[in-house]
Amino acid sequence: MKVRVNVMLKEGVLDPQGKAIGHALDVLGFHGLGEVRMGKVIEIEVPAQKSQDEAASLGEAMARELLANLVIEDFTVEVLS
Amino acid sequence: MKVRVNVMLKEGVLDPQGKAIGHALDVLGFHGLGEVRMGKVIEIEVPAQKSQDEAASLGEAMARELLANLVIEDFTVEVLS
Numbered sequence: 001m002k003v004r005v006n007v008m009l010k011e012g013v014l015d016p017q018g019k020a021i022g023h024a025l026d027v028l029g030f031h032g033l034g035e036v037r038m039g040k041v042i043e044i045e046v047p048a049q050k051s052q053d054e055a056a057s058l059g060e061a062m063a064r065e066l067l068a069n070l071v072i073e074d075f076t077v078e079v080l081s
Numbered sequence: 082m083k084v085r086v087n088v089m090l091k092e093g094v095l096d097p098q099g100k101a102i103g104h105a106l107d108v109l110g111f112h113g114l115g116e117v118r119m120g121k122v123i124e125i126e127v128p129a130q131k132s133q134d135e136a137a138s139l140g141e142a143m144a145r146e147l148l149a150n151l152v153i154e155d156f157t158v159e160v161l162s
Contacts, residue, residue: 006122021123021148028146030139034126041087041122042102045115058111065109067102 001048002080003059007068008039042067043080055079082129083161084140088149089120123148124161136160 009015015037022036044062046055059077068075090096096118103117125143127136140158149156 008122008124018123022125024147025125025143030143032128034128036126037124039122039124041089041120042099043089043118043120044103044106045117047113047115062106062111066105 001046001050001055003044003046003055003062004078004080005042005044005059005063005067006039006076006078007042007063007073008037008075010072010074013072039073052079082127082131082136084125084127084136084143085159085161086123086125086140086144086148087120087157087159088123088144088154089118089156091153091155094153120154133160 009018018035018037021038022033025033025036044059046058050058056077056079059079063075063077064070090099099116099118102119103114106114106117125140127139131139137158137160140160144156144158145151
């Protein structure tokens with residue numbers, strides 16, 4: 001069983017990587033795009049005997065303790081079977 | 082309408098960032114985890130008049146041209162409303 005934690009900068013926090021990607025896409029011919037934001041995704045293999053809920057709360061605990069900087073980042077947790 | 086492109090290293094490609102995160106989680110008390118892999122996620126605001134399918138194929142085109150290095154990375158595209 002896998003847990004996927006998505007970490008994105010909060011709305012309003014400047015995202016220079018996203019800006020650079022948006023500019024590069026425009027140069028490549030992808031015009032008319034709006035905001036581009038870049039984040040990170042961490043996939044963690046958790047013990048298979050955990051339930052969906054246990055896996056989700058484990059993912060949330062790991063995000064809070066290490067994976068996300070809650071001052072500037074938001075996270076979401078998905079459980080993949 | 083938003084397109085989310087998830088880019089992960091292919092299976093078998095060494096992922097030192099994932100390894101470092103896995104080690105740090107173990108030190109923090111999250112024992113018994115399996116493989117940890119880290120990737121990136123890019124969220125792109127696309128024009129609202131596009132259909133789901135158009136948005137998905139636009140996301141795939143952007144991933145192939147810029148966002149993913151197909152030699153070492155795989156990507157998935159999701160359309161968020």
